Amino acid sequence: MPEGHSVHRIARQFARNFTGKPVAASSPQGRFAEGAAVLDGREMLQAKAVGKQMFLEFDGDVWLRVHLGLYGAWDFAGEILVDPTIASANGRMGQTNQRGTDLDEQIFDDAGENSLSSIGAPRRSRVHVRMSEQTRGLVDEGEQWPPPVVGQVRLRLLTDITCADLRGPTACVLQTPDEVLGTIAKLGPDPLVGDPAEGEERFVAAVRRKATPIALLLMDQAVVSGIGNVYRAEMLFRARLNPHTPGRDVPEEVLRELWHDWVRLLAIGVETGQMMTMDDLDPEAYRAAMASRDDRHWVYHRAGLPCRVCGTEIALEEIGARKLYWCPSCQR
Template sequence: MPEGHSVHRITRQFRRNLVGHRVTVSSPQGRFVTGAAQLSGHTVTDARAVGKQMFLEFDHGLWLRVHLGLYGAWDFSGGIQMDATMASANGRMGQTNQHGTDLPAGAPTFDEAGENSILSIGAPRRTRVRMSEQEKEIDLAETFPPEPIGQVRVRLLSDTVCADLRGPTACEVLDAAQVDAVIARLGPDPELDNTPEAEERFVSVVRKKPTPIGRLLMDQSVVSGIGNVYRAELLFRAGLNPHAPGKSLGDETVRALWQDWARLLHVGIATGQMMTMDKLEGAGYRRAMKNRADRHWVYKREGLPCRVCGTHIVLEEMAARKLYWCPRCQA
């Protein structure tokens, strides 16, 4: 499932390429015809991300809410320009908190799936970029807009850019009051609000709950944006047993969790990858960006020795998702 960093990156892509532009909205698949008719012909005026949910505002006061869920993704094509805040002067997509990560200017780093999440997408050019958990560049024919590929629920089309949505869990038109109501039910998102007040909101909720911390981190009403990968990695980095009740944790422990989530989320937005191992240098960093197995402490490492203590990583189910953890480091 795309986690919070992906949705923030997608939203920035919309701000750079479609906010301020009048769009034609359609539903090639046919499952969003009524909603498309409500939005088509209007100008996109804002794009927001809160955790795993995205909201697009239009000039007549209506919004498109999208939750990608497990299978959803956006594809962009046309004269795409990467958001300026995600590309530094040498073409890298922002800075991270990693050390020794300087790469030669213009040198792409691809992971084993062929995904390039270091360099700017490039601007402007004919390309399609899949915006879900990572980005993937796909060559297109010269014709624009391209023919819809697969089950396109929603297509937003400006004069120069096309955005196709496939497989979302939620896709609906809301008014401003309904958007406010949805956001009010969500926990704090440190990329939007990393104030002491947001931190205190998270801490106070967790410290009152008898629910295991492994469940609380996946509860979007407690904290926004954390999914299966970040849950496992945050708990390992904190040395926390996933089964520990929230109310059993010390105040400073919960604060440190919030602060680490803010750091990892920012790194994910900057790099396009859920990079959870710190202080990787040079070849080690490039290897981690190329191979997902080299960028996490415990995620998808069941049966393998812990990178710290050598104990075999455990796999179990919690909150209907797979949970990976070290029974010694997180005892």
């Protein structure tokens, strides 16, 4: 499931390519035909993300709420305008990574994820981009416009030069402004939405009220927005916190450290497009991490392998119907 950084990146892509323009909407699959008919011809006014949910505002007080869930993805085609000012976590400009690549080179890791800080350099050629947790990057699209519909497209949004196709979302619904506010009110704080200091207080208060294990609370979108399975495992390890500790038993200073860690990791994820959770890597290790997810995390997806710190075998268990990776020694 896409975690918070991916959804923020998708929202920013809509802001760059669709806001301020009239949008043609259709539902090639047919499952969102009525909603698409309402959106068709309206101007998109803004795009924003809160945690794993994205909200697109159209004129006439109409909002589109999208939750990608486990299988959803956006595919962009056409003239993709990318912000050239986003810097990566190591301070480099967004369209260059530590391999020394130039702006037009496409860099993917072994899982097919783009290692650049954005989906590509600013360009005027027609391209195709998949925006999901498993980003596939830029592919030549050719000259056909609009691009042909491929697969089960729930919703197609189209301007004169850019196309966005939505496939397989958990939620794709129209909402009124009041309904949007109601949806957001049910979500926990997101470091990129509102005042981070206020978000910190909400997070700490919510966790300290509950006897639920901290590993479940970090995945509860009503407690904190945007954290998924990868960030959950990595944040708990970075805090050296036993995942089974009841929320109310976690020291307040540790909770505040968790929140600040989430603020930092989310910013890195948005800037780089990567869930990079290891710090202070030398250039060689950083290059390896950008090329391979196996070198990017402390414990996630490392069941049975030795802990990078103490050598203890990384444990794997199921909690809340999701896989949890942790080190029984470092996280006692």
